[in-house]
Amino acid sequence: MEKRQLGNTDLSIAPIVLGGNVFGWTIDKQQSFKILDKFTEEGFNAIDTADVYSRWADGNEGGESETIIGEWMQERDNREDMTLITKVGSDIGQGHIDLTEDHILMAVDKSLERLHTDYIDLYLTHWDDERTPVEETLGAYQKLIDAGKVRWIGASNLSPERLQASLDAHQNDGLPRYEVFQPEYNLIDRKGFEQGTANLCKKHGLGVITYYSLANGFLSGKYRSKDDLDKSVRGHRSEKYLNERGYCILDALDQVSENHGISQAGVSLAWLVNRSEVTAPIVSATKLHHLDAFTEAVEVNLDADDMELLNEASAYE
Numbered sequence: 001m002e003k004r005q006l007g008n009t010d011l012s013i014a015p016i017v018l019g020g021n022v023f024g025w026t027i028d029k030q031q032s033f034k035i036l037d038k039f040t041e042e043g044f045n046a047i048d049t050a051d052v053y054s055r056w057a058d059g060n061e062g063g064e065s066e067t068i069i070g071e072w073m074q075e076r077d078n079r080e081d082m083t084l085i086t087k088v089g090s091d092i093g094q095g096h097i098d099l100t101e102d103h104i105l106m107a108v109d110k111s112l113e114r115l116h117t118d119y120i121d122l123y124l125t126h127w128d129d130e131r132t133p134v135e136e137t138l139g140a141y142q143k144l145i146d147a148g149k150v151r152w153i154g155a156s157n158l159s160p161e162r163l164q165a166s167l168d169a170h171q172n173d174g175l176p177r178y179e180v181f182q183p184e185y186n187l188i189d190r191k192g193f194e195q196g197t198a199n200l201c202k203k204h205g206l207g208v209i210t211y212y213s214l215a216n217g218f219l220s221g222k223y224r225s226k227d228d229l230d231k232s233v234r235g236h237r238s239e240k241y242l243n244e245r246g247y248c249i250l251d252a253l254d255q256v257s258e259n260h261g262i263s264q265a266g267v268s269l270a271w272l273v274n275r276s277e278v279t280a281p282i283v284s285a286t287k288l289h290h291l292d293a294f295t296e297a298v299e300v301n302l303d304a305d306d307m308e309l310l311n312e313a314s315a316y317e
Helices: 029-041 064-076 101-115 134-146 160-173 198-204 215-220 226-231 235-241 244-260 264-273 288-299 304-313
Strands: 017-019 046-048 083-088 120-125 150-156 178-182 207-210 280-283
Touching (some): 029 288, 101 134, 160 178, 160 198, 215 235, 244 304, 280 288
Parallel strands (some): 017 280, 083 120, 150 178, 207 280
């Protein structure tokens, strides 16, 4: 499978990243292992997780996803074959977002222990901590890079202003640079990224890996009325899309899906794969057949007419 370079790093990944947020939450260890096995058998090689996954679930305290991924890599002895992405900064018990040096240096060691590895390929700022100067956060990452615990750094959910400030700190103070950005971006949620950090990412050559790439499943086409929202744990998050624009997007997905003989989820992911500003979408899977859309997305050839139809259907008035 053709690989793509992540920004200015030396990391080369397949065009879709597996989201690990569901591991230890909506699927158990056994099912997670099956998903991970099939994902890699299909030629994919990058996994995204976070230290906070999935603290929100009953009985969880955080770190469940990292633990499952670590145990899987240990059993399969394939750490060197994987590009491992995890994140820091969320509330994992301290009561607030935290990007202080003390927290980062503590959190990374716990992530490494859970992941059964001595290095993280790409370590991301998960959420912005506006109380902490960007210089302190980047300084902490420098210590991790110097120690060999982290190879490259990136960020998620930063405002354009804070991303720019971080890039300026690299330029002015010689601190490490965010090389990858992770925004919420998909066919129906376009405005935040396109009108926010997209230009900065392009200008500075940042790799872009998108989350909520299927808009919590709405872009798979399975939620078409309020009666469908009970189909999954996250179904009711799609209620906000059940409007004229949402139905227009579903109609376009149906048309392209029928033309190419692939699923609506495959089309939605292919749209992201074919966007010039995107390196790879992040997608989670809870059933083995969900991974079929990953393969469809990288194998289908969406032509200019397909892209125009999807772009117009998802345009804002």
